[in-house]
Amino acid sequence: MTVVLNQSFTGISIGAVLLLIALGLTLTFGQMGVINMAHGEFIMAGAYTTYVLQQSLGGAGLPLLLALPLAFLVAGALGALLEWLVVRRLYARPLDTLLVTWGVSLMLQQLARDVFGAPNVQTRAPELLTGNVSVAGVTFATNRLFILGLALLSVLGLTLLLRLTPLGRRIRAVVQNRDLAEVSGIATARVDRTTFFLGSGLAGVAGVALTLVGPIGPTMGTNFIVDAFLVVVVGGVAQLKGSVITAFALGVLQSVLEYSTTVSIAKVFVLVAIVAFLQWRPQGLYTLRTRSLA
Amino acid sequence: MTTTLSPSPPSAGAARKPAGGPLAARFRVPGAFVLGAVLLVGVAPLVLSDFRLSLLAKYLCYAIVAVGVSLAWGRGGLLVLGQGVFFGLGGYAMAMHLKLADAAAAGSTLPDFMQLYGTSGALPWWWAPFAHPAFALAMTVLLPMAVAALLGLCVFRRRVKGAYFAILSQALAAALSIWLIGQQATTGGTNGLTDFQGFFGYDLDDPVNQRMVYFVIAAVLLLLMAAVRQLFVSRYGELLVAVRDAEERVRFLGYDPAAVKLVAYVGAAGMAGLAGALFVPAVGIISPALIGIVPSIGFVIGAAVGGRASLLGAVLGAIAVAWAQSTLSDAFPAAWTYLQGLLFVVAVGFLPGGLASLASAVRARRARPRTTPPAPTGGTA
Numbered sequence: 001m002t003v004v005l006n007q008s009f010t011g012i013s014i015g016a017v018l019l020l021i022a023l024g025l026t027l028t029f030g031q032m033g034v035i036n037m038a039h040g041e042f043i044m045a046g047a048y049t050t051y052v053l054q055q056s057l058g059g060a061g062l063p064l065l066l067a068l069p070l071a072f073l074v075a076g077a078l079g080a081l082l083e084w085l086v087v088r089r090l091y092a093r094p095l096d097t098l099l100v101t102w103g104v105s106l107m108l109q110q111l112a113r114d115v116f117g118a119p120n121v122q123t124r125a126p127e128l129l130t131g132n133v134s135v136a137g138v139t140f141a142t143n144r145l146f147i148l149g150l151a152l153l154s155v156l157g158l159t160l161l162l163r164l165t166p167l168g169r170r171i172r173a174v175v176q177n178r179d180l181a182e183v184s185g186i187a188t189a190r191v192d193r194t195t196f197f198l199g200s201g202l203a204g205v206a207g208v209a210l211t212l213v214g215p216i217g218p219t220m221g222t223n224f225i226v227d228a229f230l231v232v233v234v235g236g237v238a239q240l241k242g243s244v245i246t247a248f249a250l251g252v253l254q255s256v257l258e259y260s261t262t263v264s265i266a267k268v269f270v271l272v273a274i275v276a277f278l279q280w281r282p283q284g285l286y287t288l289r290t291r292s293l294a
Numbered sequence: 295m296t297t298t299l300s301p302s303p304p305s306a307g308a309a310r311k312p313a314g315g316p317l318a319a320r321f322r323v324p325g326a327f328v329l330g331a332v333l334l335v336g337v338a339p340l341v342l343s344d345f346r347l348s349l350l351a352k353y354l355c356y357a358i359v360a361v362g363v364s365l366a367w368g369r370g371g372l373l374v375l376g377q378g379v380f381f382g383l384g385g386y387a388m389a390m391h392l393k394l395a396d397a398a399a400a401g402s403t404l405p406d407f408m409q410l411y412g413t414s415g416a417l418p419w420w421w422a423p424f425a426h427p428a429f430a431l432a433m434t435v436l437l438p439m440a441v442a443a444l445l446g447l448c449v450f451r452r453r454v455k456g457a458y459f460a461i462l463s464q465a466l467a468a469a470l471s472i473w474l475i476g477q478q479a480t481t482g483g484t485n486g487l488t489d490f491q492g493f494f495g496y497d498l499d500d501p502v503n504q505r506m507v508y509f510v511i512a513a514v515l516l517l518l519m520a521a522v523r524q525l526f527v528s529r530y531g532e533l534l535v536a537v538r539d540a541e542e543r544v545r546f547l548g549y550d551p552a553a554v555k556l557v558a559y560v561g562a563a564g565m566a567g568l569a570g571a572l573f574v575p576a577v578g579i580i581s582p583a584l585i586g587i588v589p590s591i592g593f594v595i596g597a598a599v600g601g602r603a604s605l606l607g608a609v610l611g612a613i614a615v616a617w618a619q620s621t622l623s624d625a626f627p628a629a630w631t632y633l634q635g636l637l638f639v640v641a642v643g644f645l646p647g648g649l650a651s652l653a654s655a656v657r658a659r660r661a662r663p664r665t666t667p668p669a670p671t672g673g674t675a
Contacts, residue, residue, distance in 0.1 A: 035457050086643055095373050095456055096642050099598060102591055103638020110631040226468050226587065229461045264476025271469045275448050275462065282452040 005138045007259050008252055013144035015251025016151040020209055021224050022231040022243045023154055024202035028079075029229075030237035031175045031195050033094035034087055037101040039228070040221020041108035042078055042200045046071035046207025047216040048116060054123050061126035064208065068150075071204035078108075079200020083193050091192075105221070112218040120215035129212060143212040150209050154202060155244055161198075162240070171195055234274055236284025246285060250274075326606065327520065334512045344501045351508040351576040353616040354515050358569035360597045360612035361518050361605065362562030367594065368602035369526060370558040371538030373456075376463030377566045377593040379470045380438035382585030384567030386474075387437055388574040389487035390421060391430030396491045398425070406489070407482050418480050427494060431571075438567030439560050446559045450552035455541075464587055471586035486581020493575045504576075511572045515609070518565060523605055525561075534558055566593070592619075595634075599641040601650025611648060 021043060028034050050067040057063045082104060090097045129143040162168035170191050173181040182188050210220065231250060235242030250270060257266035281287075338350060359377055366372045393405035402409070403417060424430045445466065449459055474481045481487075496503040525531050536544045537551045544551050574580050583589070592615075600611020615637070622630040641648060647655075 029457070033457065035460070086639060090643060093646065095371075095460065096646060098373065098375075098457065098460055099591070099594065099642040100639050103635040103642070105635075106638070107632055107635035110628055110635070114628060222587070226461070226465050230465055233458050233461055262476055264473045267472045268469045271465050274465070275445065278454050278458070278462075279448055279452055282454045282458075 002137050003259075007255050009138065009140060009144070011252030011255035012248055013141075013148060013251070014254055015248035016144070016148040017206070017210065017213070017224070018227060018231050018251055019151045019244060019247035020147070020154060020206035021203065021228040022235070022247055023151075023158060023240070024199035024206070025228055025232045026235070026237065026240060026243045027158075027171075027195050027199035027202070029232050031171060032087075032091065032192055033097075034090075034196075035094065035098040035101070035229070036079075036082075036087070036199075037098055037225060038082060038105040038108060039101075039200070039203050040223075040225035041105045041112075042075040042203035042221070043207040043210065043224065044108070044112060044216070044218065044221045045075045045078055046204030047211050047220060048112065048207075049074050049204065050208050050211045051116075051121055051123050051216055060124045061128065064126055064129075064211075067208045068205060071208045072201040073204075075204025075207065076197040076201030079203075080193055080197040082200075083196040087196070088189065088192065109218045109221075116218070118218065120217035120220075122215055123211045125212050147209045147212065150205070154205060155240060158198075158202070159240060167191075167194065230271075230274055232284075234277060234284055236281075236286040239286040242284060242286035327516075327523075330606075331516050334516065335509065338512075339505060339508065344504065347508055348504055348576060349617075349620060351504075351511050352573065352620075353613045354508075354511045355569045355573040355576060356593065356596060356616045357609045357612045358511075358515050358518060358572070359566045359593045360600075360608045361515070361522050362565035363594055363597040364602060364605050364608035365522055365525070365534075365565075366558045366562035368597065368604070368608060369531065369534045369538065370555055372555060372559055373460040373594070374463055374559065374562055375460050375587075375590055375594065376465075376467040377562070378467045378585035378587075378590030379463075380442060380563040380566035381570035381573070381589075381593070382470060382474075382580065382582075383438045383441065383570065384434040385570030385574050385580035385585070386481070386487065387424065387430055387433040387567075388571035389490070389580045390424040391427060392490045392493065392574065393487055394421065394425045395427075395494075399492060405487075407485070407487070408479065421480070434571035435564045435567050438563040438570075442560045442563030443556065446556045447552075450555045450559075453552075464590065467585065467587050467590040471582040474582045474585075482581070484582060486579055486584070487574075488579040488581070490575065490578055498575060498578070507572070507575045511576060514568060514572060518568075519605060519609065526605065530554070530557070595638060595641070597648075599637060599648055601648025602646075604648065604650035607648050607650025 021039070024042075025036070025039055028036050028039070046067075049071040050064065053063040053067050053070065054060065057066070082101070086100055086104065087097055090100060125143060129146050131142050132139045133142055133145065134140075160168075162172060170181070170186050171194075173184070173186055174188050174191050174195075178188060181191075210216075210224075214220070227250075231243055231246045234250070235244075235246035253273065254266055254270055257269050261269070278284075334354075339347060342350060359381060363374060363377060366374045393407075397403065397405045400406075408417075424433070445462070449455075449462060454462070474486075475484050477483070490498055492498060493503065493507065496506065498504070498507075533544065533549060533554050537549075537554045541551045544554070570580065570585075573584075593612075596612030596615040597608035598611070599615055600609070601607025619630065619634070622633065645651065
């Protein structure tokens with residue numbers, strides 16, 4: 001029983017990381033159909049922001065707290081810049097954005113290598129986040145709990161933003177029907193850039209969280225990006241709840257399979273499960289019902 | 295479907311008439327093809343040193359993959375980001391046979407690396423059939439095609455398309471390389487399979503036999519290019535482009551777009567498998583680092599730079615990018631990575647037709663004032 005609980009907690013914490021990364025993708029992929037492979041490098045930017053803050057301020061707790069908003073801004077600014085320079089020219093060819101942003105991600109990785117060096121760097125976690133909490137024989141690592149909390153908070157914040165604010169209303173309008181939104185007086189180009197800023201900023205926040213569980217390196221983004229895209233594909237691009245459910249489901253599936261087989265076989269099985277799932281729901285878990293054929 | 299068949303991609307201008315009359319048009323592509331064949335088979339082995347020739351053999355393997363990419367992506371619009379999987383399946387099938395043949399020649403039943411990693415001493419059951427040369431050769435092509443057919447059936451029948459398909463094929467590449475690394479005892483893990491002695495009875499260390507391998511690769515490339523070009527100008531080629539540009543219309547006309555796409559995808563997979571199989575004797579290694587996500591995208595970029603929809607453009611682009619990679623990445627690793635990134639952004643973002651479209655764009659600009667003299671911008675030259 002304890003094993004089951006422990007494994008599910010591991011799965012949920014894998015899911016929380018996936019969710020943090022996939023949230024931003026849900027926005028950019030969902031709204032604009034842009035497949036931003038440089039999303040992983042925005043994660044890296046967030047992680048290095050934490051590292052730089054800790055190096056310059058010293059200590060562990062304060063830099064981490066400061067890094068959360070700052071990483072959001074840094075990664076968001078990078079995202080907005082990318083949108084302005086490249087992506088907005090490619091809205092007519094969404095598939096090509098994948099290759100273009102892959103090129104951008106190669107350059108950003110090399111930039112990180114030139115600035116921070118090729119070897120991985122480490123940040124110190126605050127003492128509060130290094131221990132364990134035991135409840136009924138099940139140990140919860142506090143850093144994992146922190147990430148889970150951060151992920152849920154991000155979902156909550158994003159949901160409120162999309163539901164309650166004028167900006168959120170505009171974003172939803174553009175997702176549902178771009179042309180109609182445009183003729184209704186919404187500046188879709190500006191909404192696109194804001195959405196890209198938000199989505200990329202969330203990647204930065206995910207990067208801060210990842211410093212708690214692993215090393216920071218130029219290629220850290222690539223390790224997560226494909227998994228995160230799979231979350232969005234299975235969840236369906238239209239609604240956040242699809243990504244939330246899928247992230248945790250894939251996390252738990254992965255951890256259960258890893259426990260009963262090996263890491264490498266678990267990866268293969270998860271992929272098979274995803275392909276099988278898409279047989280049942282080709283558009284993902286939650287879809288936007290439209291009359292269009294595409 | 296009754297329009298005249300045009301060998302040029304539809305994006306390269308609607309009514310482009312090649313200069314020089316119909317006879318020249320009919321012979322231009324074969325002319326370029328013959329020139330390429332003479333260069334590859336006749337000139338290159340005379341001019342290049344053994345070392346350079348073996349490098350060229352490697353680039354030609356990538357070019358074979360690019361032929362398939364041009365078919366599936368350029369003409370079919372399927373962004374195939376998992377070609378590394380098929381390249382790897384073909385390569386491993388060939389490498390497993392060579393390993394077993396080497397072991398048999400040395401009087402052992404186990405390949406050398408298996409003895410090193412201390413497996414139970416028995417050959418895994420899925421290794422055993424690869425001892426037969428015919429089986430292994432067939433598998434280099436059939437195995438990738440079977441995997442592609444399975445995934446393609448699942449994906450295309452349910453109309454999963456565009457980005458979803460690209461991401462799935464990318465995930466497949468990631469899964470295969472992770473699986474290979476995980477099964478070190480039976481697949482060689484990160485090191486892959488390497489250190490081959492013989493190739494169907496020929497000594498691979500002998501430069502003469504390396505030349506033979508080069509000729510085989512060049513011949514396969516030329517044959518595949520000829521075959522795929524025939525495919526491009528056939529009814530099927532037209533249908534494939536139609537599916538790329540307006541899938542729903544093709545469906546309403548009574549065709550099955552899933553079947554059309556499946557043929558292109560499976561064909562491209564078979565070519566990638568063949569390329570992987572030829573890569574093994576030419577380069578002497580197959581490893582997970584050659585088939586994961588990053589090299590899989592690398593297979594596409596050459597075609598993108600040269601011109602995805604143009605067969606010759608894709609092949610030349612693949613050779614050029616592979617050449618640039620091996621020339622520049624050793625001397626200037628950092629600069630090469632920036633350049634590679636820039637290549638993606640510029641080639642795909644700003645020149646979607648690739649370098650091949652540059653020539654026809656220039657030609658179209660030059661031809662315009664002559665065909666329409668009263669054009670306001672056309673000055674008298």
